[in-house]
Amino acid sequence: xxxxxxxxxxxxxxxxxxxxxxxxxxxxxxxxxxxxxxxxxxxxxxxxxxxxxxxxxxxxxxxxxxxxxxxxxxxxxxxxxxxxxxxxxxxxxxxxxxxxxxxxxxxxxxxxxxxxxxxxxxxxxxxxxxxxxxxxxxxxxxxxxxxxxxxxxxxxxxxxxxxxxxxxxxxxxxxxxxxxxxxxxxxxxxxxxxxxxxxxxxxxx
Amino acid sequence: xxxxxxxxxxxxxxxxxxxxxxxxxxxxxxxxxxxxxxxxxxxxxxxxxxxxxxxxxxxxxxxxxxxxxxxxxxxxxxxxxxxxxxxxxxxxxxxxxxxxxxxxxxxxxxxxxxxxxxxxxxxxxxxxxxxxxxxxxxxxxxxxxxxxxxxxxxxxxxxxx
Numbered sequence: 001x002x003x004x005x006x007x008x009x010x011x012x013x014x015x016x017x018x019x020x021x022x023x024x025x026x027x028x029x030x031x032x033x034x035x036x037x038x039x040x041x042x043x044x045x046x047x048x049x050x051x052x053x054x055x056x057x058x059x060x061x062x063x064x065x066x067x068x069x070x071x072x073x074x075x076x077x078x079x080x081x082x083x084x085x086x087x088x089x090x091x092x093x094x095x096x097x098x099x100x101x102x103x104x105x106x107x108x109x110x111x112x113x114x115x116x117x118x119x120x121x122x123x124x125x126x127x128x129x130x131x132x133x134x135x136x137x138x139x140x141x142x143x144x145x146x147x148x149x150x151x152x153x154x155x156x157x158x159x160x161x162x163x164x165x166x167x168x169x170x171x172x173x174x175x176x177x178x179x180x181x182x183x184x185x186x187x188x189x190x191x192x193x194x195x196x197x198x199x200x201x202x203x204x205x
Numbered sequence: 206x207x208x209x210x211x212x213x214x215x216x217x218x219x220x221x222x223x224x225x226x227x228x229x230x231x232x233x234x235x236x237x238x239x240x241x242x243x244x245x246x247x248x249x250x251x252x253x254x255x256x257x258x259x260x261x262x263x264x265x266x267x268x269x270x271x272x273x274x275x276x277x278x279x280x281x282x283x284x285x286x287x288x289x290x291x292x293x294x295x296x297x298x299x300x301x302x303x304x305x306x307x308x309x310x311x312x313x314x315x316x317x318x319x320x321x322x323x324x325x326x327x328x329x330x331x332x333x334x335x336x337x338x339x340x341x342x343x344x345x346x347x348x349x350x351x352x353x354x355x356x357x358x359x360x361x362x363x364x365x366x
Contacts, residue, residue, distance in 0.1 A: 050243030059246060118242065126238035143231035144238055151235075166232050167239050194228075201228055 030082040030089075037077070041070050044087060047168070048094050054163040055098055057118045057152060065101060069094045084177060091168070091178050095160060102156055143201065150200035151193075158193040161186055 034040060048069050052062035072093050073080075080089060127141050151159055157179075164175045172190070176183045 046243055046247040049247050050239055053243050053246060054239045063246065063249075126241040127234055140230075140234055143227065144234045147231050147235040148238075167236050169236075197232075198224070198228055201231060202224075 030080070030086045033086050034077055034080055037074060040073070040086065040090075044090050045070070047087065048090055051091060051163060051168055052094055052098060053118070054151075054167045055159055056101070059118065061101065065094065065097045068097055072097070088174060088178050091164070091170075092180075095179050098160070099156075146200050147197060150197040154193050154196060158189045158196075161189040162193040162197075165190055 045066060049062055049066045052065050052069075053059065056062050056065070069090060073090055076093075080086075084092075127137065127144055151162060154162060160179060161175055164170045164178065165172070170178065172186055173183060175181075176186045179186070181189075
């Protein structure tokens, strides 16, 4: 609470206007949200887990990194100034953890074993059954499986951008802020990722 | 001719639109599938409360470091302080009493030895200065007489020569 008051005082002394007030309110909201960390975990854990699961396609690694993400957020909660939304901040931590994980030796081991990796059947089984005919359901499952396989073959950066855009439904500028890239670089990765997926989808027809 | 070109263009546009629609639908299904899987995974219970985990893990991360360093530093400081102090006190106060004790223990012996020596010397003196026993008296006279006789005879011989 003291931090919030300090932040508000420093921001008000630094400028004025409705935009500034709005930014202050957003920061205060984010910092108040962060104050109840159990609630933060409850609200954002599914989202972070989904991002990591989609990116890594490994249950254990995704679960482990999700917990590590919230551990880091808890440790660094005093450094959070509300410059970005809490969601963006947590996602940025998760992206950094994933990068480290991909660089580590342990991943190479897991890449070989893939003991807890998601299977394409896990994905296609979740296609809703509310489709007219069994044929259309089968076609839908084939398409999801094709996307799944194509995403797995993307480079790490392409996959991150793709997942943030099409699974997390972030805007391109949000993606750029989250992963620390230029907007044009984000667009470039997304363009290449979609080209690969489109090519795979054409092959899957 | 123009009509045919437009028809081809329309077909191409329709195909592209259809392809885009299929891709969009596939991406939507993929998103839906990932959300369902993530919800299922997230429904699995997290280890007992993240805050509790943090509280449990924070000391676990710091304690080994402290456990290793703190006692070692304490022992080093205690040793650094106590060893010179002990040595100082041992040198100043501890060492002198021991010789005193030894001296105190040795003095009676020395006195006893001195007394014994005195007594022994007195005894020797008294025995040496004691008169010649009677049984040895004639021999003592004879010895004196022999000495005197030999001296006289030597003197006579010298005169004759």
